[in-house]
Amino acid sequence: MGGRRGPCSVRPWVNLCRNADAAVPRVPFLPGDDPPGILAAMKSHTDIQSVAVLGAGTMGHGIAHAAALAGYDTRLTDISPEAVTRGLDSIRANLEKGVAKGKVTPEARVAALARLHPAASLEDAVTGADLVVEAAPESLELKREIFRQVGAVAGAGAVLATNTSSLPVGEIAAAAPDPSRVLGMHFFNPVHIMPLLELVRGEATSESTLATALRVGERMGKECIVVRDAPGFATSRLGVVLGLEAMRMLEQDVASAEDIDKAMTLGYRHPVGPLRLTDMIGLDVRLAIADHLHTTLGSEAFRPPELLRRMVAEGKLGRKSGQGFYDWTSIDGLA
Numbered sequence: 001m002g003g004r005r006g007p008c009s010v011r012p013w014v015n016l017c018r019n020a021d022a023a024v025p026r027v028p029f030l031p032g033d034d035p036p037g038i039l040a041a042m043k044s045h046t047d048i049q050s051v052a053v054l055g056a057g058t059m060g061h062g063i064a065h066a067a068a069l070a071g072y073d074t075r076l077t078d079i080s081p082e083a084v085t086r087g088l089d090s091i092r093a094n095l096e097k098g099v100a101k102g103k104v105t106p107e108a109r110v111a112a113l114a115r116l117h118p119a120a121s122l123e124d125a126v127t128g129a130d131l132v133v134e135a136a137p138e139s140l141e142l143k144r145e146i147f148r149q150v151g152a153v154a155g156a157g158a159v160l161a162t163n164t165s166s167l168p169v170g171e172i173a174a175a176a177p178d179p180s181r182v183l184g185m186h187f188f189n190p191v192h193i194m195p196l197l198e199l200v201r202g203e204a205t206s207e208s209t210l211a212t213a214l215r216v217g218e219r220m221g222k223e224c225i226v227v228r229d230a231p232g233f234a235t236s237r238l239g240v241v242l243g244l245e246a247m248r249m250l251e252q253d254v255a256s257a258e259d260i261d262k263a264m265t266l267g268y269r270h271p272v273g274p275l276r277l278t279d280m281i282g283l284d285v286r287l288a289i290a291d292h293l294h295t296t297l298g299s300e301a302f303r304p305p306e307l308l309r310r311m312v313a314e315g316k317l318g319r320k321s322g323q324g325f326y327d328w329t330s331i332d333g334l335a
Ligand SMILES: NC(=O)c1ccc[n+]([C@@H]2O[C@H](COP(=O)([O-])OP(=O)(O)OC[C@H]3O[C@@H](n4cnc5c(N)ncnc54)[C@H](O)[C@@H]3O)[C@@H](O)[C@H]2O)c1
Pocket: 054, 055, 056, 057, 058, 059, 060, 077, 078, 079, 080, 083, 135, 136, 137, 138, 139, 146, 163, 164, 165, 166, 186, 187, 188, 189, 280, 281, 282, 285
């Protein structure tokens, strides 16, 4: 482990190390797995050249950014053409910032932009793509419908991924013709900065599909963890509880939003407080996840607070709408 960013692990399910040597990958082991079988599968991973990203919102444009910068020919589509335009504008601006901060070379920026293409339809984006990443809103029915459409267009060897934060990957996969090629690739916001990629392995996900996703994650410079297809996976299940409890504390007038956030940033060394993070994620996104986890896990800890429902109904979605627990128009000038 040394001074390197450490190996990822979700024990006892997995013992996965970031692959320092692409030629000799270290592989995740799940109970009952046959290591030689996995090694064989690692050799049979799909060589990804092109990526289609479906949905150009908060996550989709970030995934397209990471894919293009990692060297993949990338197509970005959305049911809203304006969302694609906005997404491409954000990618350009974020790459500029990356160059200004010395994190991206000017050459890499130019090359990434040359690899990035808007697509007018799902069919245009998916045709010929080796990897499809769906980043549409958190609705099981919507995602299943998208996977039905993708399955009809994608090539037989393409890997299909959903960026769902909480929904059952197996149920989404069942809408595709070959669920063994489907998995969850759960990126974090902002995708071009956050180092984690949570890979969600459905019941039917093949070793080769997982191996392909691991290699893509590595090429994007992400640290990968592999989790079972359980509600909320590892990240949302823990993160949502904290966010919802912070909202209940705000409702009960325990402290201001700023002070609740400071309790976690200064007292617990969280980089961002739970209310500010909810603003960055989107209150509508958080509400959809909380509703789903409340239903599936049955715990009151996941019941969405009235305050969250009211704010979403009023269009206070956080950073993307300019208003949430914070006024983002004064923080970063977003309207
Ligand atoms: N926001 C976060 O921080 C975050 C983090 C991790 C995962 N996620 C997950 O990522 C997914 C997307 O979330 P988001 O925050 O980017 O949402 P968003 O609302 O910002 O963007 C969703 C985009 O999908 C588009 N869309 C809707 N139907 C579509 C379709 N049929 N085909 C193509 N595009 C379609 C919408 O027009 C919109 O632009 C959700 O499943 C969410 O749970 C979100």
